Amino acid sequence: NAGVMQNPRHLVRRRGQEARLRCSPMKGHSHVYWYRQLPEEGLKFMVYLQKENIIDESGMPKERFSAEFPKEGPSILRIQQVVRGDSAAYFCASSSEKQGYTNEKLFFGSGTQLSVL
Amino acid sequence: SQKIEQNSEALNIQEGKTATLTCNYTNYSPAYLQWYRQDPGRGPVFLLLIRENEKEKRKERLKVTFDTTLKQSLFHITASQPADSATYLCALGGNAGNNRKLIWGLGTSLAVNP
Numbered sequence: 001n002a003g004v005m006q007n008p009r010h011l012v013r014r015r016g017q018e019a020r021l022r023c024s025p026m027k028g029h030s031h032v033y034w035y036r037q038l039p040e041e042g043l044k045f046m047v048y049l050q051k052e053n054i055i056d057e058s059g060m061p062k063e064r065f066s067a068e069f070p071k072e073g074p075s076i077l078r079i080q081q082v083v084r085g086d087s088a089a090y091f092c093a094s095s096s097e098k099q100g101y102t103n104e105k106l107f108f109g110s111g112t113q114l115s116v117l
Numbered sequence: 118s119q120k121i122e123q124n125s126e127a128l129n130i131q132e133g134k135t136a137t138l139t140c141n142y143t144n145y146s147p148a149y150l151q152w153y154r155q156d157p158g159r160g161p162v163f164l165l166l167i168r169e170n171e172k173e174k175r176k177e178r179l180k181v182t183f184d185t186t187l188k189q190s191l192f193h194i195t196a197s198q199p200a201d202s203a204t205y206l207c208a209l210g211g212n213a214g215n216n217r218k219l220i221w222g223l224g225t226s227l228a229v230n231p
Contacts, residue, residue, distance in 0.1 A: 004160070006160075041223075042221045042222065042223040042224070043206070043208075043219075045218065104149060104151065104166060105151070105166060106161075106219075107163065108160030108161045108162070109160050110158070110159050110160050111158075111159070111160050113158075
């Protein structure tokens with residue numbers, strides 16, 4: 001039973017390019033979360049999605065960042081016109097649904113390390 | 118503002134001893150608290166969840182306590198092993214069934230020496 005799969009593991013982009021980060025949740029999980037982690041800041045919530053819906057994007061910058069979780073295929077976090085400050089580890093997590101509520105337990109992928117030159 | 122603090126200094130202990138990690142919080146009333154383990158270059162791995170109405174939770178060599186009066190959780194690893202070396206994160210959840218607004222600590226690095 002595969003866990004949360006993220007790719008690529010490492011992504012190098014030059015300033016101004018686009019970065020696309022992919023996440024396939026655990027089988028049976030319909031809730032996906034994206035987090036950003038910097039060594040001195042800890043994990044920061046970015047966006048929460050269910051299939052075809054963005055539920056909460058309050059942690060995501062309004063410009064240049066977007067996320068989707070289509071009916072078929074992985075969730076995508078897209079960063080347009082990357083800047084050096086976007087360099088970080090981006091983690092995807094998924095959870096199942098329990099009795100109509102989100103199961104609090106999160107399963108994380110191994111992350112994508114984005115480096116902007 | 119809401120704040121969560123974990124031991125910022127790395128914890129070094131001898132194999133076989135009990136490791137105790139601390140998570141303190143202020144300006145918050147969490148419905149539950151979680152502990153995760155994170156290894157370098159990997160994502161966090163869920164270990165334990167304890168709810169506000171629970172005082173203590175155990176799982177094999179792990180024990181978590183939750184004191185809502187002191188606003189503190191303690192995480193214990195008994196009979197520690199070198200394989201327990203990792204960074205341990207605590208996270209607070211404000212509402213049951215809602216982990217969108219989890220607040221994460223920066224983590225405590227644990228090194229268990231053989």
